[in-house]
Amino acid sequence: MSATLFPLARAALEAARAAGRMTVFWWRDDDARRPTEPLTRLLALRRAAGVPLALAVIPDGIEAGLAEALSGDEAVAVLLHGWRHANHAPEGQKRSEFGDHRPIGVMLDEAAAGRAALAGLFPGRFLPAFVPPWNRIGEGVRARLAEAGLPGLSTFGRTASAGLHRLNTHLDLMNWREARGRTPAEADRLLAAEIDRRLDSGGDGEPIGLLSHHLQHDEAAWALLGALLEFLAPGPDILWPPAQALFDLPLVGGAGEADAGADRSENRR
Numbered sequence: 001m002s003a004t005l006f007p008l009a010r011a012a013l014e015a016a017r018a019a020g021r022m023t024v025f026w027w028r029d030d031d032a033r034r035p036t037e038p039l040t041r042l043l044a045l046r047r048a049a050g051v052p053l054a055l056a057v058i059p060d061g062i063e064a065g066l067a068e069a070l071s072g073d074e075a076v077a078v079l080l081h082g083w084r085h086a087n088h089a090p091e092g093q094k095r096s097e098f099g100d101h102r103p104i105g106v107m108l109d110e111a112a113a114g115r116a117a118l119a120g121l122f123p124g125r126f127l128p129a130f131v132p133p134w135n136r137i138g139e140g141v142r143a144r145l146a147e148a149g150l151p152g153l154s155t156f157g158r159t160a161s162a163g164l165h166r167l168n169t170h171l172d173l174m175n176w177r178e179a180r181g182r183t184p185a186e187a188d189r190l191l192a193a194e195i196d197r198r199l200d201s202g203g204d205g206e207p208i209g210l211l212s213h214h215l216q217h218d219e220a221a222w223a224l225l226g227a228l229l230e231f232l233a234p235g236p237d238i239l240w241p242p243a244q245a246l247f248d249l250p251l252v253g254g255a256g257e258a259d260a261g262a263d264r265s266e267n268r269r
Contacts, residue, residue, distance in 0.1 A: 005184045006231050008192035016199050017237045023195060024207040024239045025232055026246055028154060028169050030056040030081055030131065031215050034063035038214040041222065043073060049229035054154075054243040056081035056131040057122075059114035067121050077243045077251060078122045080150060082133040083110035100138030107141045111148035119253035126253040127244055129154055129165065152247045156211060167246050169209030170194050173221045173228075181221025187228065207246055 016023050029042060032055050046053045056079045057066065070076050087095040088102055098107050111130060119126040129152025130137075130145050137155065145153060152165040159168060171190050175182050182190075191208070198205035212225055234240050244251050 005227055006188040006191065008188045009195060009231070012192040012195035012199070013237070016195060019199060021199060022237050022239055023198070024241065024246075025051075025210065026054065026167065026207050026240065026243060027051060027210045027212070028054045028056060028079070028131070028243075029212045029214055031058060031085065031213055032056065032066060032081075033058045033061055035065045035069040036215065038217065039066075039069060042212070042214040043069070043076070045226055045229060046075065047073070049233065051075075051229065051232075051234060051240040052077065052242045054079050054127070054129075056154075057118055058082060058085045059117040060084040062117065062121065064121065070122070070125065074125075075242070076125070077127045078118055078125050079127055079129045079131050079152075079154065079243070080111070080114045080118055081131045083114050085133045087134075094136060095134045096136040096138075097133045098137045098141050100140055102138075102141075104138075104140045104144060107138075108144060108148045111141075111145065111150055115149050121253075123253035124251055127247060127249055127251055128152055129167070129243075129247055129249065131155075135169075152249050154209075159206075165247050165249055167209065167243070168206065169211035171208065172211045173224050174213055174216060181218050181224055183220070184224060184227060187224055191228075207241075 013023060032039060052075045054077050058081045060083050082097045084097070086097055089096045089099055090101055115128060128150050130150040131154045135156040142153065145151070152167070154167050154169065156169050156172065158170070159166065171187060171194065173182055173187070174180070175186065194208045210228065212221070217225070232238055
């Protein structure tokens with residue numbers, strides 16, 4: 001299917017290849033909380049593509065069955081996706097759960113509790129990286145995430161400086177303004193621009209992150225995801241390192257994580 005799609009991105013990859021540059025990709029999917037049919041479909045696509053997946057999981061209300069759904073698939077890492085994915089922004093402001101309008105101590109306690117919950121439920125699979133809902137985070141809490149045991153951070157878009165343990169996404173499969181999956185032509189333009197940008201900068205830019213939302217996908221988004229994974233199949237010039245390598249953080253979890261989360265919370269009081 002992808003053979004006739006993405007002509008702009010194909011040309012950009014060929015230019016990078018001709019320049020002796022490797023293009024690095026990673027994939028994050030948001031909003032997991034329980035096993036669902038869309039999640040099963042997502043994991044099947046991951047296995048068919050043979051690339052790693054970073055699954056951003058909401059801890060409040062999480063179901064133990066999610067761990068069972070991921071069992072046996074070592075190529076899926078779990079990241080922390082806020083606390084409840086609840087909007088606390090004042091009326092008229094963009095939606096945010098971890099914004100500067102909330103007390104930093106409260107947010108750090110929620111982040112620490114979420115970390116403890118996911119690290120306990122996903123031993124050896126949890127990556128201590130924070131994914132703020134709606135990709136928005138206040139500067140105050142961002143600067144102190146490490147106090148909650150979360151040195152990693154992932155949002156959306158380019159950053160002035162990627163920073164230590166910072167890994168963003170760049171191509172969202174959804175067109176949120178129109179509440180639909182992007183067309184291949186839309187994705188082609190965006191992907192080509194990201195590849196060209198890294199080539200223009202000498203090829204040393206941050207990895208290109210794909211962003212999916214399995215619970216919100218329409219058939220157009222599912223088709224686009226499958227086509228992109230086929231088009232960007234791993235090869236000599238296209239790399240898909242695991243998320244823990246790109247964040248430069250170890251996978252953690254297991255016994256004692258709940259107690260450690262409580263200790264972090266008590267130390268801030």
